Amino acid sequence: MSHSVDNAVSAVRTYIEQHRAAFLDDLVDWLRIPSVSAQPEHASDVRCSADWLAAELKETGFPTVEVWPTPGAPAVFAEWPSGDPQAPTVLVYGHHDVQPAAREDGWSSEPFEPVVRENRLYARGAADDKGQVFFHTLGVRAHLAATGRTAPAVNLKLLIEGEEESGSPHFRALVEERAGRLAADAVIVSDTGMWSADTPTVCTGMRGLAECEIRLHGPDQDIHSGSFGGAVPNPATAVARLVSALHDEHARVTVPGFYDGVVELTDRERELFAELPFDERQWLRTAQSYAAHGEAGYTTLERVWARPTAEVNGIGGGYQGPGSKTIVPSSAMVKLSFRLVAGQDPDHVEKAVRAWVTEQVPEGVRCEIVFAPATRPCLTPLDHPALRSVARAMGRAFGAPVRFTREGGSGPAADLQEVLGAPVLFLGISVPSDGWHAPDEKVELDLLLKGAETSAHLWGDLAEHWSHVP
Amino acid sequence: MSHSVDNAVSAVRTYIEQHRAAFLDDLVDWLRIPSVSAQPEHASDVRCSADWLAAELKETGFPTVEVWPTPGAPAVFAEWPSGDPQAPTVLVYGHHDVQPAAREDGWSSEPFEPVVRENRLYARGAADDKGQVFFHTLGVRAHLAATGRTAPAVNLKLLIEGEEESGSPHFRALVEERAGRLAADAVIVSDTGMWSADTPTVCTGMRGLAECEIRLHGPDQDIHSGSFGGAVPNPATAVARLVSALHDEHARVTVPGFYDGVVELTDRERELFAELPFDERQWLRTAQSYAAHGEAGYTTLERVWARPTAEVNGIGGGYQGPGSKTIVPSSAMVKLSFRLVAGQDPDHVEKAVRAWVTEQVPEGVRCEIVFAPATRPCLTPLDHPALRSVARAMGRAFGAPVRFTREGGSGPAADLQEVLGAPVLFLGISVPSDGWHAPDEKVELDLLLKGAETSAHLWGDLAEHWSHVP
Incomplete structure (x- = not known):
């Protein structure tokens, strides 16, 4: 690592240590909003959460902060131009x-009364996703402090939505409507995790999701x-038989057409998966x-990362x-929820499931099926330059490969990938536990601050390695 | 029908017509007790109901009337010896x-303020079961009046419990404790119905019941x-697969041993079922x-009357x-509830279900099974002399086959069948409506009085055709 990199790492770390207490106090305030x-x-709590974040981003220094209404819960948008045309x-x-x-x-303490125990912050949303959104506010300030800049090295935009846990029913329309404001060269998603505290990792793709109630x-x-x-x-017997018929004896989904278009794992990807220190x-x-x-x-690992699934999230009927x-x-x-992988089309899956269910229902039983809006799968190539930047920034923060x-x-x-035509990269510091x-959802405080460090390093690295040729 | 039978029918009918008004007034009093x-x-109302009935049975002429306490609601016992050792x-x-x-x-009038509309008595308990208990008080008095006897032709005992609508939690223990007092050659259950007002029928058996939660x-x-x-x-998938595996493609229960001992329908019984005016x-x-x-x-009809079943009463898991x-x-x-037919042993069924469930449960899933106390099936052969007596008595009352x-x-x-070792016969005049x-529970007044007539004819017929050889 070069001397200038060492200096940057040290400057970022010092800034973050100095502002750690105030940062955590603010996060706890946000986590109190259910x-x-x-x-x-x-x-109204979701609306309140949006307003709280907007005020905080303004405070952070974003010159433009807006709460964007949707037919459901509002999203928060913020923008901080670099000033550099490249x-x-x-x-x-x-x-x-x-x-x-x-x-x-089964919580050990109230889910919306955050508490710190053993350097962990316990609260609903601590890791998913308020903590991981919030580390960027500390990250960008550390980036400015360490570099002496008054604006980030990249044109930085944030879009923090309010309906992700409900399947983002209005997100697609919002992104389409605001595509001009949201235009970007890359999307950084901070709503995932990494392998473990010892093994920092960058995620390269997420599965899609189709959900229905039958x-x-x-x-x-x-x-x-x-x-x-x-x-x-x-x-009740009919619903049980439906669920039972959903998988065959190899635990493959039996719905005809379900696997259409699935992008199979390459040998290289299976090797990379196999190299991870996985302990079953x-x-x-x-x-x-x-x-x-x-x-x-x-x-x-292949099953949970790269294969489509069908899962029962809830079942009910009669006297309980x-x-x-x-x-x-x-x-x-x-x-039921269906996880989808690259190459699967949610509309096609919905049609296939509807046809299959309708065929299974016995005479004398009437069937209703309601699908929630689907989420598409996404996957970024391993050699993408922005993906390399994320990996380098994380490496600096963690001091590990x-x-x-x-x-x-x-x-x-x-x-975002589809509407904005931009690759999606994932920067998350949450761990599986x-x-x-x-x-008892929680976030590890040390990792949360490493997230802020990564964010602080990322903007400069991206500007350095991926600026537009003038 | 012989001349003496004609005379008996006429004498019973005359007595009942003469005492109809007072009988109904008394029943209405009882129905007022909720x-x-x-x-x-x-x-306290259930206790009051027991006391009311005990007083009424004393008034009817039963020399012994006792209110039997249980850990729950009290039962009423009454006894009237024949005086004839045979x-x-x-x-x-x-x-x-x-x-x-x-x-x-959804009641048209107060459920505990009985009213007569169109020759029907509307009140909670009118048919289930106060009306059908009470017709025996008029029946035994008509029997005495028509025959000139001062005691019934049979040794008549009554056991009227107070927890049937709560699953009779203390009934078995009560019967075991009082088995000596309750000893009988036959049990007449008046807590069922008949096919329709036009088609008088005698019920010959009830299914048993084993219930469990898995x-x-x-x-x-x-x-x-x-x-x-x-x-x-x-x-949730595992529970669905369990339920799905419970029946085969012929809707037969797959649990090995479930059908052990089942008394199959005879051709004659199937013919008798088929002769009923059943409209699917x-x-x-x-x-x-x-x-x-x-x-x-x-x-x-064979499925609901004479075949054992397995039914899902409730299913639940996950987010609903x-x-x-x-x-x-x-x-x-x-x-799950299992209806059992004659020949099935609830203990054997419980063992079979436990073994089957345990075998079905997949690796990594832990299973708990709790069975409720079971109810045994009962069935009286069509040629049983006491059953022939019930059918003849009913035939005389209704003037129909x-x-x-x-x-x-x-x-x-x-x-009662099991503890007392006595066959169970069913005498009920309630109709499906x-x-x-x-x-709007009700009883048809004409049928209620036919019940009293049947009761009046039954005791003499039983004594005539089924007396002990001295």
């Missing part, structure tokens, strides 16, 4: 809404199972699960209270 | 508690379906269902609220 986009009773334009994407959370789900209707009301059971179709027993502990199980012919109730239930439902992964989850980044969508 | 065993706030002993079973009812559930545990907490889905077992479209309307579906090779939550759920459960049915539901009568457990 911006749960899936629950209508929290709609500078590339980078759009950072994240979200300020969070998953539902309640103390009784509701099956049998008798008009719950009916007596003694008088009628065994002689009429039971919608440790992974299972993180998954809090007791066996690995998935599509035959693929490793666990204490004791018993001898009924044939009137209806039953299942919520950076490897490459993918992400099994899904995000609306693919819409952070408990996304689970009780 | 003896809802499921609702703790009505506990006379058989008969125990009448019914219940004095009722289902919950409130005007706002809970499958996967990850220790709900986990992110993007990060882990497709690579660990999903308990009408039956489906009553079932509020849109297709008949059940075990291959059996008619709808509005919108979506992309998780692999931590657990999922299903409530009596046919035979079964009951798909389950009741505590089987405990009587609205058991529903708003």
Whole structure:
């Protein structure tokens, strides 16, 4: 590492150490706002979260900060021009809404009353995604302080949406409508994680997501199972048979057409995956699960990063209270989510699932299927210059070699890739034990600050290696 | 019909006509007591109902009347010895508690303020079961009046419990404790119905019931379906596969050993079922269902009366609220009920189900199974002399041929059969439109009095055809 790089690393680190306490105080304020986009009773909290972030970005120094309304929850946009006509334009994407959370789900403390225990900050949204959005505010200030600049080395834009945890139903339309304002050479998504605290990694792709709820209707009301059971179709049985038929004995999805267009893993990618220090027993502990199980012919990492899946998120019907109730239930439902990989078209998947479900439903049972708006998959080539910059910036922050992964989850980044025609890169510092969508979600404070360091190094590196030829 | 039978029919009918008004006034008094065993706030009403009935039975002439306490609601016991050492002993079973009812559930009048409209008596408990218990008080008095006897021709016992609508939690223990007092040659259950007002029928059996809740545990907490889905077992999928595997393509239960001992329908029984004026479209309307579906090779009536079944009463797991939550759920459960027919042993069925479930559960999923106390099936052979007596007595009352049915539901009568070692016979005059457990429950007054007539004829017929050889 050169002397000037050493100096930069040191200057960034010093700035961040000095501003760490105030940064964390601010983040805790934001985490107190229960911006749960899936629950209508929290709609005003999501709006409040957007306003809070907008004020904070203004405070950070962004000359332009706007709250963009949508038919659902608002997004926050901010812009800070470089002043250099050759500078590339980078759009950072994240979200300020969070998953539902309640103390009784198994949290050790109130999910919206952040607490620090053992250098970890516990709160819903600590890692997914408020913490990872917020480290950029400290990062850009450290970048300016360390370089003596008054504006970032790149034209820096932020788009922080408010409906990611609800499937981003209005995000695509927003991006299309505001495409001019959002125009960028690259998109940096800070809504993912890395391998582990010891193994910094850059993610190169995310899976897409198609979700549906299937509701099956049998008798008009719950009916007596003694008088009628065994002689009429039971919608709870029908929904179970549907779920059961979804996978074959190789754990492959049976829906005809589901795998159409799937981009298969290359040998090189399978090698890179295999080189990662993957410990299946440790992974299972993180998954809090007791066996690995998935599509035959693929490793666990391949299954979660590069293979499409069908998963039951919820199932319900009939009497679920204490004791018993001898009924044939009137209806039953299942919520399914399908993870999609590069090459799969969500519209095609929806059509395939609808056709398959309709064919499975037995006589005397009526079926409703509602699909949520889908998220497309995305994948960035390993040799892309902006991807190299992200890897270098992260390497400086962590002082360790950076490897490459993918992400099994899904995000609306693919819409940005498609509408803006810009490659999507992923910069995340969350680790697998952070408990996304689970009780006791947390972020490691040391890694959160490394995220800020990475952000501080990235803008200069991008400007240096990827500026427009005048 | 012989001249003496004609005389007996006429004498009974005359007595009942003469005492009809007072009988109905008394029944209305009883129906005013809201003896809802499921609702703790009505506990004193259930006790009051027992006391009311005990006083009434004393008034009827029973020399022994006792209110038997249980850890829950009390039962009423009454005994009237014949005086004839050869006379058989008969125990009448019914219940004095009722289902919950409130005007706002859809009643046309207050459920506990009985009213007569168009020769029907509307009140909670009118048919289930106070009306059908009470017709025996008029019946035994008519029997005495018509025969000039001062005691019934049989040793007559009554056991009227107070927790039937709450699943009879203390009934089995009560019967075991009082088995000596309850000893009988036959049990007459008056808590069922008949085919229709035009088609008097005698029920010859009820199905048994085994119920369980199966809970499958996967990850220790709900986990992110993007990060882990497709690579660990999903308990909601596992519960669905379990339910799906419960029936084969012929809708037969697949649990090995489930059908062990099942008493198959005889050709004669199938003929008798087929002779009933069954209209499947009408039956489906009553079932509020849109297709008949059940075990291959059996008619709808055979399926609900004479075949064992496995039914899902409730299923649940994961996120069931509005919108979506992309998780692999931590657990999922299903409530199953198995209707059992004669020859099936609930303990054997429980063992078979436990073994089968345990074998189905995939690696990495933990399983809990809880069975509720079971109800045994009961079935009386068509040629049993006491059953012939019930059919003859009913034939005299209705002046029409009596046919035979079964009951798909389950009741505590089987405990009496098992503990007392006596066959169970069913004498009920309620019709399907009587609205058991529903708003506007009623009893047809003409049929109620036919019930009293049947009771009046039954005791003499039993003594004549079934007395002990001295």
